[in-house]
Amino acid sequence: MKVEGAVLREISLSLREFFEISSGGRQHRRILLLTLYGEGHEAWSECVAAEDPAYSYETTDTAWHILTDFILPEVVGREAETPGDLLAPVSWIRGHRMARAAVEMGGWDLAARMDGVSLARKLGGTRDRVRVGVSVGLQKRDEALHEKVAGYVEEGYARVKIKIKPGRDIEMLAGLREAFPDLELMADANSAYRLADAPRLRELDPLGLLMLEQPLAHHDLVEHARLQEQLETPVCLDESITRPEDAALALELGAGRIINIKPGRVGGLGPSMAIHDLMRDRGLAVWCGGMLESGVGRAHNVALASLPGFTLPGDISASRRYWERDVVDPEFVVEDGHVRVPEGPGMGVEPDRERIESLTQRVASFGTT
Ligand code: OSB
Ligand code: MG
Secondary structure, eight states, rough: OOOOOEEEEEEEEEEEEEEEEEEEEEEEOOOOOOOOOTTTTTEEEEOBBBBSSSSOBHHHHHHHHIIIIIIIIHHHBBSSTTTTGGGGGTTTSSOOHHHHHHHHHHHHHHHHEEEBBHHHHHHHHOOEEBOOOOOOOOSSHHHHHHHHHHHHHHTSOOEEEEETTBBBBHHHEEEEEESSOOEEEEEOOOOOGGGHHOOOOOGGGGGGOOEEEESSOOHHHHHHHHHHHHHOOOEETTTTOOOOOHHHHHHHHTOOOOOOOOOTTTTTTHHHHHHHHHHHHHHOOOEEEESSSHHHHHHHHHHTTTTTTOOOOOOOHHHHHHHOOOOSOOOOOTTTTTEEEESSSBBSSSHHHHHHOOOOOOOOEEEOH
């Protein structure tokens, strides 16, 4: 495949609701959308870097810098065998996987369009709809949390994930469990704890959580293994896993039993599938995480989640959970706890070019577009 041109745009989108995790909150998103032109097709992808360097060291601005100053000038105009090979000329760049992933994922959308198949089919997806959950940000009061969760249960989400931090954890979750005894419930700490908190985290065990996501710092794989030894609740890794090699090491150490795969975090769909395969070979479950994406990123996530090893509901919620109006048509909807996997060519939903144009804050173009 040859990428003849590329356009990188930053769009501004406001979340319908403030979203808070242990490291801080956000209302507005500054999202990078990438369009690749080649072989008579137009392919789309999204960079999941956030506004601040809390979840990852990458930000919207570092990704813009790495993409426009280093990656896109090298990738545009070159021939490549596979989407992953598009990045071969910039393999010397250290880290910056979210920036890299945007190009790789655009490459997959292009490859699927060249074959005239859906992205899900191109990746080897086997489902026509995927089970989905919702991620609920920290709420100041339990009443607000219960109300929010009740609303999502009403909308049919297959599981609910609750953000926690010290001071908003055991008692809050125990109250929620009492109110929703049969709900598929899990918690995500976004690295808010230390191994010394193990005795406290053990109090989660009686609550029957599906899993505890990323309790400790991203580098603390050995500490996660020590924690998992003391917990019945399965530990799920998110921030800790940025490469297939991290996943292999985590399994070797026993640092967790589940992995949340976010293609942006691990450098794209190729590495995501490698982690999926590694886990599946060992009979372990993965699920697809989210980064408050627009519909473009969500379309890629849905395609990935259609692979057979994604046996747990993903953080893939309806467009309405995030935005007053999404930037793709049709928007994503949740029915009976599932999102339908688009069947059209490539990511299978149409970018709303007029709306994207009206939300655009800056543009950089490369090659023939
Ligand atoms: O840790 O999974 C996370 C959002 C931003 C950054 C990190 C995380 C999240 C979420 C939201 O939990 C998932 C979604 O997009 O719905
Ligand atoms: Mg997480």
